Amino acid sequence: MDATPLYRQLAAHYLDAIRAGSLKPGDKLPSLRHLMRQHGISLSTALQLCRSMEGEGWVEARERSGYFVRRPRRLSMAPMDEPAADRAPDPAQYVGIHAKVSDFVARRRQVTEKIDLSIARGAPELYPAEALRNAMTRLLRRRPGMLAVAAPLKGQRQFREVLAQRSLRAGMTLSPEEILVTNGCIEALNLALRAVAQPGDTVAVESPTFYGLLQVLESLGLQALEIPTSPQTGLSIEALDLAIHTYDNIKAVVVVPHLQNPLGSVMPDAHKARLAHLCEQHAIPLIEDDTYSELLDAPVPPRALKSFDASGNVIYCASLHKILAPGLRLGWITAGRWQARVEMLKFAQTRNNEALSQAAAGEFMATGGFERHLRHLRGCLKAQREQTADAIAGFFPSGTRINLPPGGLQLWVELPERLSSWRVFEAALAEHIVVAPGALFSNSSRFDHYLRINCGWPYGEAVDASLRRLGAIATELCRALPGAARAPTAAPAAPARPASDGTGAAASNRASTVSAEPSSAA
Amino acid sequence: MDATPLYRQLAAHYLDAIRAGSLKPGDKLPSLRHLMRQHGISLSTALQLCRSMEGEGWVEARERSGYFVRRPRRLSMAPMDEPAADRAPDPAQYVGIHAKVSDFVARRRQVTEKIDLSIARGAPELYPAEALRNAMTRLLRRRPGMLAVAAPLKGQRQFREVLAQRSLRAGMTLSPEEILVTNGCIEALNLALRAVAQPGDTVAVESPTFYGLLQVLESLGLQALEIPTSPQTGLSIEALDLAIHTYDNIKAVVVVPHLQNPLGSVMPDAHKARLAHLCEQHAIPLIEDDTYSELLDAPVPPRALKSFDASGNVIYCASLHKILAPGLRLGWITAGRWQARVEMLKFAQTRNNEALSQAAAGEFMATGGFERHLRHLRGCLKAQREQTADAIAGFFPSGTRINLPPGGLQLWVELPERLSSWRVFEAALAEHIVVAPGALFSNSSRFDHYLRINCGWPYGEAVDASLRRLGAIATELCRALPGAARAPTAAPAAPARPASDGTGAAASNRASTVSAEPSSAA
Incomplete structure (x- = not known):
């Protein structure tokens, strides 16, 4: 027996359609009535289906028109800044990285991860x-x-x-x-x-x-x-x-x-x-x-x-x-x-x-x-990078920034500035999700609010669930920061919506800081 | 058609018997008359056979009795000295070994060796x-x-x-x-x-x-x-x-x-x-x-x-x-x-x-x-070390010393003191035989008259021929040293016998410095 709620099973079906490209950005999702008839479900289930997809950023509600597939959110994210190159860099130093890496390695050894997003390696x-x-x-x-x-x-x-x-x-x-x-x-x-x-x-x-x-x-x-x-x-x-x-x-x-x-x-x-x-x-x-x-x-x-x-x-x-x-x-x-x-x-x-x-x-x-292998590998990685970027855009707190690189195995993710990625790492690890905190990539503290996320895994439920939780964790930590109301983000903060759609606090937090005007479909 | 002279073919036959143990140290070789009858050879050929085996140190002539299989010569060689340990060693130094090894490697690359006796590795x-x-x-x-x-x-x-x-x-x-x-x-x-x-x-x-x-x-x-x-x-x-x-x-x-x-x-x-x-x-x-x-x-x-x-x-x-x-x-x-x-x-x-x-x-x-493999490997190496030691004892100049180690892949050979093993290496290389000169094993010059010889190869004709030539080369270089008459050896030097037995200068030189009293069998 499948324990997944019916609306989640249906959501997965429509997500597949979006991912496969048979539902494209701008396309309309079937109406509530249509969904009820086609799948033999109640209005409440049809609503849950649409709201959960909205909550995850896949569709947006347009007043009196229904739900529409969104453009990938990442396309509207702010790009990362270029570094300042007009001052001499800090003097060279012994890196002191071993202690950090050892700490990182020792901690991640304590858990059997669901999925390792900290590496830079293909599946x-x-x-x-x-x-x-x-x-x-x-x-x-x-x-x-x-x-x-x-x-x-x-x-x-x-x-x-x-x-x-x-x-x-x-x-x-x-x-x-x-x-x-x-x-x-x-x-x-x-x-x-x-x-x-x-x-x-x-x-x-x-x-x-x-x-x-x-x-x-x-x-x-x-x-x-x-x-x-x-x-x-x-x-x-x-x-x-x-x-x-x-x-x-x-x-x-x-x-x-x-x-x-x-x-x-x-x-x-x-x-x-x-x-x-x-x-x-x-x-x-x-x-x-x-x-x-x-x-x-x-x-x-x-x-x-x-x-x-x-x-x-x-x-x-x-x-x-x-x-x-x-x-x-x-x-x-x-x-x-x-x-x-x-x-x-x-x-x-x-x-x-x-x-x-x-x-x-x-x-x-x-x-x-x-060469055939390389073409296949590049194609898979491209899809996985884009899906991961979409998920990050969908699940992570406002103020998060990424650049989608033209190839490769990973994404470099900038979190809101005062959010320690080491704390995100620790909190995620408690849920058996492993990511690489930015502090490992420099001897300075400049990248302490960055994460490196592996895109080597085929994008499936495990990756999706991990990124969703990761986004929720980052969002929670963000909200707990002193003065979180004045979050350094251009997007206006909206009040959190109750997690009535069953996708939990994560999705609704994300929605609250991202969607300017959540509306329900008629 | 086999171009090997008949007496050499017969010598190889008797050598096999000695190596296989069917002719043991102290056993008498068949008499000249017996050899002539059994193999249908002339007296001259029978004499060549016995003298060449004597020249290589495998048999010794006893007056009026014939030729007898010798005890392995190595058993009568002087052991190496113990090092002096009562003075502080020379101060530590940068080794400067790379230049030597590079020179060694560069030179041996110039030839395709018949057999590499310089490594420490099994066949x-x-x-x-x-x-x-x-x-x-x-x-x-x-x-x-x-x-x-x-x-x-x-x-x-x-x-x-x-x-x-x-x-x-x-x-x-x-x-x-x-x-x-x-x-x-x-x-x-x-x-x-x-x-x-x-x-x-x-x-x-x-x-x-x-x-x-x-x-x-x-x-x-x-x-x-x-x-x-x-x-x-x-x-x-x-x-x-x-x-x-x-x-x-x-x-x-x-x-x-x-x-x-x-x-x-x-x-x-x-x-x-x-x-x-x-x-x-x-x-x-x-x-x-x-x-x-x-x-x-x-x-x-x-x-x-x-x-x-x-x-x-x-x-x-x-x-x-x-x-x-x-x-x-x-x-x-x-x-x-x-x-x-x-x-x-x-x-x-x-x-x-x-x-x-x-x-x-x-x-x-x-x-x-x-474990079975290890037993077999040890057994092979033991036989190969002993055969190599025997060959060195037989072919190398007087004053050469070895210790037969209780295992392993190689022999450490001390040449007469003023003989540069680097010169031996160079002369041997010209004949496509590669050995490791002692100078590679220390930053001091203490071991410049040593050689390391690999015993990893099954002892066969190629190894035997190489060791024979190596011995001849060392002997020639030894004789060319200034004051060679006063060679630092306990064995009395005898005049070189003409290489009339066809084994060439090598065997006769070796014989000349090793056998105290060469005699011919009646």
Whole structure:
């Protein structure tokens, strides 16, 4: 027996229609009378159905006309601000991120999450596990001896050839000999930083940036200088230029030019050219982390920063586990003038990588199946990002802002300014929902009211329910802030509607702070 | 058509009989008359046969009695000296090993070797590739999704359980939670050193030690303090004690207690207890590298240093690629009081390991097949070490010394003192034979006249021929040394016999410096 109330079952049916596009923004929902007749339900149930959909932001009531499918609310949200780049950034500091991350990890270990929205990774079903499995099985049958000999130090030849060939699409001309296979992009970044910087040195990074990078810096005894970064165009070249002239001690710059984590920004080619030139001019090694570019909604990847490098000053790092298979630890690096040193460090750090996954990845990536997989993955992620953004727009408190990035696995969500995302994290965790608080993405407190939300999961009931609760939690915490009446939002606050429609306080709170004039349909 | 001269073919036949034990030390070779009749050969050929076997040290002529199978020559070789431990070792220094290793690597890349005697690794056929392949294929069939999800950060649970259980045999009581899977032992050592020492710090190591460790130290900016180490009992505790009191700046001690690389020494339990106590007393972290203990000729492994640790002061590192499969990069670490820091560093350095090889190794190691494999591996290596030692005793110049270790993959060979092993390496490389010169195993010049020889290859013609040439090369270089007549050897030098027996200068040179009184059989 299905315990879901009838009106919820029907709401799900109409939501499917909206999501599938058979009911488009502006379309009219069937009238109450029509709904009663068609589904054999009472007026009360038909009303519950419409109000719950209204409460969730999917439809809006127009006086005397009925309920209409809304334009995605996110389209009307205010975009995030561009960062100020006209003042020198705060001086570099030891990041102190381990304590935060450890705290975060220790806490989330205490619960079995319903769904993990804190990671930046696609759901297993988005990846071609079966094709890779078949490639591995074939390889094991053909070359069982592979397990009994050490793989080549630089990596499997065929795999490096495929990487070299694919990198042409990003404007890089590499020989397989210039490619070194690593244990994920994170090892590549470690090697790059160890090659060019010494403990105590200062490294310029984007702000915010992914906590993995901050951890690498901290573990290597490096100091992070956080450079203002645009949610649209990435690292501010002006701010970096200013920082270079202000501090004169920057030993490396690390940049994620495409689908920056967590912002999702994409650096325009002109910026990349300027950045490569600026770093070359000042003899500052430029480290490019290109983990995400294949997830950009485009048939070919953007030009790599490395493709603007004339002198070997750019160290390029990338990996496959976000685009090919999260179970593989395959990264790679091409290190320009530091290639020999990076190879030596890799040898001293972990020796060669195992052969099997390289060989299987190399085989699969040489087939058309890889491009088909990427197209499918991009399509799924695009839909999931939009659905997640719609849900956030629908469920989160007024004043919430997002930029919908043109690709990738996550959304960077700005909560109303005084709302601590750490508190949101804690309250959500108590309900077994895990999100990544903004405090993890910077050593400053600038992003303490941000959240990073994973969009890697196919959008279904579990994700929807989690985002709804998350929105409710944020809204509740927002209302509990001192002086909440003067909430920093342009939308006028309306009194909370009683939760008579059965969707609970969450939806009605959201509705109260978002809809200017809730009206019921005739 | 076989181009091998007839007498060589017959010599190979009798050598097989000696190696197989059907002709034992002390047994008489058939008389010349008997040989002529049995094989239908001339007296001249029968004499060539006997003299070539005598020249290679397999038989000795007794006047008027004939040729007799010799006792293995190595049994009569002088053992290596114990190191002097009564003076403080030289101060610690930056190792400067990378340049040497890079030079070594660059040179050996120039040739396609006939056989690589420079590594410390078993031949592929010594490892259970098929059993592991089957385990992998089964796992991929059962759990294809494994490729699409990230493996647990600490490692696969079942694999860690097997490791914890097996470590009981070495006297360690570990929970799987205390075990962290790494990319080989080399990553474990990196993490251990990074956890306890900072760039510029001094770390005490065995002297000689494997160049991989010296590279790790150098790449981390650590200084190596080389502690005299016995070829029999390993690190000199007295010398370490003296060094601790002399320098007062040692931040860690790294020890390979069992089958030390390159010496093959095995530390007695009493030494281990004293070492653990000494380090604890001075609050110096003790890092144990236990890569080889399963290769000891014994049914159970020796007690780990870690089993003498009462306070979490010992960090234990080990790996499987020398004992289970060189194609897998599976190491592990249990880090006592530094466990949390090591886990953080591992996360920041390479994240989790891939799941498949852990799961396959865990499955195989839980079966009786693993113990059977180990017994077989130990047996093969024992035979190969003895055959290699015999060959070295037979072919190398007088004054050469070896200790036959009670297990493991290699022999540490001391050449006559003024003979540079780097020159031997270069001359051998010109003939496509690769060995590891002693200069790679220390920052001092103390081991410049040593070689490490891999015994991982099944002893066959290729290995035999390579060792023969290596001996000849060393002998030639020895003779070319200024004042070679006063060679530092106890054996009286005899005039070189003309290479009339067709085995070339090598065998006759060797014979000339080894056999006191060559005689021909009647």
